[in-house]
Amino acid sequence: MSTLKETAVGTTVRIENVHGEGALRQHFLDMGLIPGTEVTVVKYAPMGDPVSLSVRGYDLTLRLADAEKIDVTSVDVRKVQASVRSGKKNKKAEHPGLGEGGRFHPKGSGDPLPDGTVMRFALVGNQNSGKTTLFNRLTGSKQHVGNFPGVTVDRKDGAIKGRPDTLITDLPGIYSMSPYSSEEIVSRSFVLDDKPHAIINIVDATNIERNLYLTMQLLETDIPMVIAVNMMDELTANGGSIDINTMEEMLGVPVVPISAAKNSGIDELIDHAVHIAHYREKPLQRDFCGKDENGGALHRCLHGIRHLIEDHAEKAGLPLRFAASKVAEGDRLIIDRLELDDSEKEMIGHIVKQMENERGLDRSAAVADMRFTYIEKLCARTVSKPAESREHKRSAKIDRILTGKWTAIPSFIIIMGLVFFLTFSVIGAWLQELLESGISALIALADEAFVRAEVNATIRGLIVDGIFEGVGSVLSFLPIIVTLFFFLSMLEDSGYIARVAFFMDKILRKFGLSGRSIVPLLIGFGCTVPAVMSTRTLPSDRDRKMTILLTPFMSCTAKVPIYGFFADAFFPEYSWLVTTALYILGIIVGILAAILYKSTIFRGEPVPFVMELPNYRLPGARNVGQLLWEKAKDFIQRAFSIILVATVAVWFLKNFDLHMNPVSDPADSILALAAGVISPIFAPVGMNDWRISVSLVCGALAKESVVSTLEVLFTDDITQAFSVLTAVSILVFSLLYTPCVAAVASVKRELGVKWAAGLVLWQCVVAWIVTLAVRAVFLLMGVV
Ligand code: GDP
Ligand code: MG
Numbered sequence: 001m002s003t004l005k006e007t008a009v010g011t012t013v014r015i016e017n018v019h020g021e022g023a024l025r026q027h028f029l030d031m032g033l034i035p036g037t038e039v040t041v042v043k044y045a046p047m048g049d050p051v052s053l054s055v056r057g058y059d060l061t062l063r064l065a066d067a068e069k070i071d072v073t074s075v076d077v078r079k080v081q082a083s084v085r086s087g088k089k090n091k092k093a094e095h096p097g098l099g100e101g102g103r104f105h106p107k108g109s110g111d112p113l114p115d116g117t118v119m120r121f122a123l124v125g126n127q128n129s130g131k132t133t134l135f136n137r138l139t140g141s142k143q144h145v146g147n148f149p150g151v152t153v154d155r156k157d158g159a160i161k162g163r164p165d166t167l168i169t170d171l172p173g174i175y176s177m178s179p180y181s182s183e184e185i186v187s188r189s190f191v192l193d194d195k196p197h198a199i200i201n202i203v204d205a206t207n208i209e210r211n212l213y214l215t216m217q218l219l220e221t222d223i224p225m226v227i228a229v230n231m232m233d234e235l236t237a238n239g240g241s242i243d244i245n246t247m248e249e250m251l252g253v254p255v256v257p258i259s260a261a262k263n264s265g266i267d268e269l270i271d272h273a274v275h276i277a278h279y280r281e282k283p284l285q286r287d288f289c290g291k292d293e294n295g296g297a298l299h300r301c302l303h304g305i306r307h308l309i310e311d312h313a314e315k316a317g318l319p320l321r322f323a324a325s326k327v328a329e330g331d332r333l334i335i336d337r338l339e340l341d342d343s344e345k346e347m348i349g350h351i352v353k354q355m356e357n358e359r360g361l362d363r364s365a366a367v368a369d370m371r372f373t374y375i376e377k378l379c380a381r382t383v384s385k386p387a388e389s390r391e392h393k394r395s396a397k398i399d400r401i402l403t404g405k406w407t408a409i410p411s412f413i414i415i416m417g418l419v420f421f422l423t424f425s426v427i428g429a430w431l432q433e434l435l436e437s438g439i440s441a442l443i444a445l446a447d448e449a450f451v452r453a454e455v456n457a458t459i460r461g462l463i464v465d466g467i468f469e470g471v472g473s474v475l476s477f478l479p480i481i482v483t484l485f486f487f488l489s490m491l492e493d494s495g496y497i498a499r500v501a502f503f504m505d506k507i508l509r510k511f512g513l514s515g516r517s518i519v520p521l522l523i524g525f526g527c528t529v530p531a532v533m534s535t536r537t538l539p540s541d542r543d544r545k546m547t548i549l550l551t552p553f554m555s556c557t558a559k560v561p562i563y564g565f566f567a568d569a570f571f572p573e574y575s576w577l578v579t580t581a582l583y584i585l586g587i588i589v590g591i592l593a594a595i596l597y598k599s600t601i602f603r604g605e606p607v608p609f610v611m612e613l614p615n616y617r618l619p620g621a622r623n624v625g626q627l628l629w630e631k632a633k634d635f636i637q638r639a640f641s642i643i644l645v646a647t648v649a650v651w652f653l654k655n656f657d658l659h660m661n662p663v664s665d666p667a668d669s670i671l672a673l674a675a676g677v678i679s680p681i682f683a684p685v686g687m688n689d690w691r692i693s694v695s696l697v698c699g700a701l702a703k704e705s706v707v708s709t710l711e712v713l714f715t716d717d718i719t720q721a722f723s724v725l726t727a728v729s730i731l732v733f734s735l736l737y738t739p740c741v742a743a744v745a746s747v748k749r750e751l752g753v754k755w756a757a758g759l760v761l762w763q764c765v766v767a768w769i770v771t772l773a774v775r776a777v778f779l780l781m782g783v784v
Helices: 022-030 077-085 131-139 182-193 205-220 232-237 244-251 266-278 293-316 320-329 332-338 342-359 363-382 390-402 408-452 457-475 478-494 496-510 515-524 528-537 541-553 557-570 575-599 621-655 670-685 690-699 705-713 724-736 741-751 753-780
Strands: 012-018 038-044 051-055 058-062 070-074 119-125 143-147 154-160 163-170 198-204 225-230 255-257
Touching (some): 119 182, 119 266, 131 154, 131 163, 131 198, 131 266, 163 266, 182 528, 198 266, 205 225, 205 232, 205 363, 225 244, 225 266, 244 363, 255 266, 293 320, 293 332, 293 363, 320 342, 320 363, 390 408, 390 496, 408 496, 478 496, 478 515, 478 621, 515 528, 515 541, 528 741, 541 575, 541 741, 541 753, 557 724, 575 724, 575 753, 621 670, 621 690, 621 705, 670 690, 690 705, 690 724, 724 753
Parallel strands (some): 119 198
Antiparallel strands (some): 012 070, 051 058, 143 154
């Protein structure tokens, strides 16, 4: 017997034993790595670690250190291939409808919900199973985005199109009801505690075994459920098929084949979902432990536990069968919730021990094995898989370059370079110029109209120089921001970022992070708020904290107006170069900070890296459109709320003195007076102009305000007012100083007040030091 770590590429082996402990081991088991399973080593990452495996028809990555914990023996490859080829073809059959003709309860015989109840649905499924696509299909454009109570994970709710009596919640993707990351906890507690009327469980047909593992656990919760088997278009195009009727019979809930991307089967899904929710039709099957399977040891164990905990489960509000499996599995959270007596715990301990002895597997492995055994039986009877799908072949081909030994990192640099180049100097920039000239023309027109109408000069000043110029200067950056979000979402949805995490893992580990941290960091280039939220997918607290503290170093899009403004004014020829240099500077300082964090506050090892590598897919236009619309809306809202208010306030404070008399020289204004207090702090870094201090303070509200404030405060040519060195200082300082209030608030929600306050202070200190250093370099080069 050897371990998975020593297995050569292309070799198929059988898992004999999974060592390790706790949540990580449970996660391995949940992902399908259980004794008896056959896995094939696909490839090693360019730097030799992690390794990617093919298991149960999908690709999974694992670090060598974790692969070492899995004992394997070699198997006869020919046998494996033969079993794949023998897949039979299913005949096409009519899918029974609802009501009298259908299998699921004749019309009206159930126990319907009272009239007027809003039916609440939870949309549950694995990551990348098409949840978001389906959600957008079901709800159309009528949806609202918010947060789950108490946490900042994105929560999307919406009513089904044409059904105002429904409410669907799109939950974060989960692989199992044993939560591994904090985002998974959200999904699990929504299902268990929010008591939705029904679950819509979305299952990826092209990856059905692993997806059904979650289904098994959802069925145990005894909540009415309908299964949507998604990606049917892909499965059938590759020659696969599913016997839906038999699957329905074996699972005891309606199963509807759909294609969310192609919009087929959605109406039928809605009919079934509404029907089961309305008539409260519970799953007919909850028991998946065969009486005679492996001597029936687990069957007896589960049923024994069931009887023992019945009253406790009821008191704790937990579904009985679900609680029993979790107790058998050894799930601490559920065991604690049941509040068992010591003698009961002891009894259960004996029952489990007996089962482990008879079964020859430990408790977690035995329960996972039971689920996968049932799934195997189910799939053998109902699913005819294509040998290898076109999509998988295509992905393997793309991966030869994008994760190839010598090509992975260069491709990454080229792709990211291209994204920024297209955003800042081609698509986004072109659209921005267009919008800018439009806005300027509008402002000129308005100004003229005011002059003609002989409007009071102060009012005209407020509207034209204050509001229009201020908000307009920010608004014109909308195209660049939307373009950057477009590319980032393309990278994420296509499956590329998962690959980046795969081949960057080894490098990131040197800085004390894991490959998964790359996702929040890349999103940080868009906006720090969603970046901080997305750290919820990281399974360890330490990694999460550290990643959150590093995201502010990734220059967000709100700073783009600042770069654009100064680069255009001071370095019109090299504006692209200046922007790039700032981004790189942010990354370098971030790396230095990571090294510092790693050796001070965040000692210890980054968490294991277990991640699915989905096939490459072209993101749906609808999803991308929806996302861009949300981002644009958000930006415009900010421009017209926080930035508008800040602009007006600045304009007012600049034009009046403490006695509310209009001032002729802004240097006498309230603003100059107040700013004079903090200006000395900026003196050593060459920004001791009160107007700069004011802009930076406004920038803490929203980074775009730096520019709108400067627009209000400097009515003449800015290149006359500042030296090049001052411009450089402002740029560097803006890059690094405190994140905006929205970002700080999201850090606060994730980590608490202390961390958020510390972050604000720390970022300012870092910004100050780095600005000083950059100034020194420029002074040495003779720039003043
Ligand atoms: P989520 O992670 O579960 O929210 O999944 P998404 O909705 O983001 O979908 C993941 C990917 O699968 C996207 O690229 C979708 O375009 C694609 N996808 C979703 N549904 C289907 C489908 O029915 N057929 C095919 N071929 N692709 C789909
Ligand atoms: Mg999604």
